[in-house]
Amino acid sequence: MELKTERLIIREVTWDDLNDIFILESSPEVDEYNTLGIPDNINVTREHLRPFIEDQKAEVRKKYSWTIRLQATDEFIGHAGMTLTADRFKMGEIWYNLMPSHWGNGYATEVAKRLIRFGFEFLNLHRIEAGVATENKRSIKVLEKAGMTIEGIRRKILPIRGNWVDNYHYAILEDDPWDEA
Numbered sequence: 001m002e003l004k005t006e007r008l009i010i011r012e013v014t015w016d017d018l019n020d021i022f023i024l025e026s027s028p029e030v031d032e033y034n035t036l037g038i039p040d041n042i043n044v045t046r047e048h049l050r051p052f053i054e055d056q057k058a059e060v061r062k063k064y065s066w067t068i069r070l071q072a073t074d075e076f077i078g079h080a081g082m083t084l085t086a087d088r089f090k091m092g093e094i095w096y097n098l099m100p101s102h103w104g105n106g107y108a109t110e111v112a113k114r115l116i117r118f119g120f121e122f123l124n125l126h127r128i129e130a131g132v133a134t135e136n137k138r139s140i141k142v143l144e145k146a147g148m149t150i151e152g153i154r155r156k157i158l159p160i161r162g163n164w165v166d167n168y169h170y171a172i173l174e175d176d177p178w179d180e181a
């Protein structure tokens with residue numbers, strides 16, 4: 001499955017992407033607000049990807065994970081995903097990580113908006129959520145530019161390098177006013 005934006009291709013992950021994703025997850029800048037931690041070796045990333053790749057065979061999909069690539073060159077620039085809850089909630093949660101060399105070009109915002117559209121139009125969701133460490137200013141900006149609304153704070157919920165960190169809870173509803181442009 002492939003989603004396109006003006007500048008990006010968002011393509012479902014395959015095992016061929018393992019090394020690129022391992023390099024991404026090994027970046028200390030990417031890890032700063034991430035609960036996964038830096039992988040000790042590529043097998044840690046392999047096990048992290050496995051449920052997403054196995055889900056591609058499921059009759060009812062629950063997990064999506066995509067590489068983010070530049071349309072112009074097909075260069076790998078990041079990894080994004082969406083996890084769905086039980087069907088009756090019609091709800092999904094999105095996340096994204098970009099290679100630091102590509103930060104600041106509006107790519108994450110482009111990805112977040114496309115995933116929101118995918119969630120509402122293709123998956124027929126009612127509500128899409130995202131969580132972000134309260135200090136993660138870049139990602140907060142992305143979620144707000146993507147049209148999400150802050151709904152609250154979850155105190156000391158994120159285990160990050162041995163500390164408990166606060167998390168802002170964001171969401172957008174299918175009938176919220178939304179402009180993808």
Ligand SMILES: CC(C)(COP(=O)(O)OP(=O)(O)OC[C@H]1O[C@@H](n2cnc3c(N)ncnc32)[C@H](O)[C@@H]1OP(=O)(O)O)[C@@H](O)C(=O)NCCC(=O)NCCS
Nearest residue numbers: 030096097098103104105106107108109132137138139141
């Ligand atoms: C968060 C992340 C995905 C943002 O990617 P990106 O492509 O640089 O995001 P965008 O360019 O779409 O938007 C970033 C915004 O943050 C702003 N920003 C950058 N540094 C900032 C700072 N220190 N304080 C406040 N805003 C900042 C930028 O100016 C930009 O807003 P603007 O377009 O209004 O100028 C990227 O930094 C990343 O991968 N971080 C590590 C992983 C991560 O935190 N993932 C999200 C987990 S919730």
